[in-house]
Amino acid sequence: MSARRRLAARFRVAGIESAAVDARWLVEAALKDLPEDLHVLDRATLDRLDDLAARRLAGEPVWRIVGEREFWGLPFKLSPETLEPRPDSETIVEAALEALDPRRDEPLAILDLGTGTGCLLIALLSEYGGARGIGIDMSGQACATARGNAERNGVAARASFRKGNWTEGLDEAFDLVVSNPPYIPAGDIAGLSREVREHDPRLALDGGQDGLDAYRALARGLPGVLSPRGIVVLEIGAGQADDVIAIMNLAGFVHQGGRHDLGGHLRALIFTP
Ligand code: GLN
DSSP states (O other): OHHHHHHHHHHHHTTOTTHHHHHHHHHHHHTTTSOTTOOSOOHHHHHHHHHHHHHHHTTOOHHHHHTEEEETTEEEEOOTTSOOOOGGGHHHHHHHHHHHGGGTTSOOEEEEESOTTTHHHHHHHHHOTTOEEEEEESOHHHHHHHHHHHHHTTOGGGEEEEEOSTTTTOOSOEEEEEEOOOOBOGGGGGGSOHHHHHHSOHHHHBOOTTSOHHHHHHHHHGGGTEEEEEEEEEEOOTTOHHHHHHHHHHTTOEEEEEEEOTTSOEEEEEEEO
16 A cells, blocks of 8 residues: 555656556556465565566556556557557447347358457347457557457357458458548647657558548548448548548448547547448
C-alpha cells in the first residue's frame, strides 16, 4: 500500500495523468509471483518495482510495461508490432454484435483486417461460439501475438491468422468484416502523446497524408470478400465519418448507421453491400 502511494506521488509530480491507476498496476506486476499475504516488500521486489517505475517515467505506457491489456473483458498480450487494444474499439464489437444478432446462432465467418493483437476477432469469437474467423495483418509478429491471444482466450480452434495485405489472396466470402485500420493523418503523428507516438507501432497508426489511405484500400478489396448478406463494421477517427461514408459509397456500399464510443465520438460505421 505504501509503495503504491509513494509511486503514485512520483507519477503525479511527473505529470502522469493516470498516476494512481498506473501505480497500482505496476505494483501488482512487481508483486506478481509473491504470496498474497506478504506485507513487507523485499529488496528484489523493490528493485523490480523501481525498474518498472523508471520505464513509466520515461514515457512507456503502463500496459506495455505490464505486457498485456484487457479488451472486452479478456486479456491480450502486446508486442512491439501490435497496437494496444483501446476501450474505444469495443464499440466495433458492440456494433457488430447488434447488427448480427438475428444471425447469432449461424456458423458465421468473420474477417478482421489489420488484426494486431487479434482483439476484435477474438472478442467476437468469444461471443459467437459457432463462428470462425481469419485475422490478417501486415506484420508477422502481430499474427504470432494474435495467435497466442486466441489460444489464451480459448478460441484458437476457430481462429486463424495470416500475414497479408488487406484482402489480397482471400477467396472466400465472409458474413462479417471488421477493421480498425490505421487512420491518423501522417502529419498528426508527431503531435500525439509520447506514449502513443513512441510505443504504438507506426504501421498501426499511419493512415497516409489525409488519414484515409486504409479506407480506400478497404473499399477496393471488400466487395470481393463479403457475402451478399454480409456486413462491414469499420472503426474511424475523429471527424472522418463523412469521408469514409463517401469512399464506401463510391465502392457500392450502403451506410447503415453508426455507433458512438463512451467519449461520445462516432467510432463505428456499419455498411452493407
Ligand atoms: N485490430 C487491432 C485493434 O483494434 C489493431 C488495429 C491497428 O493496428 N490499427 O486494436
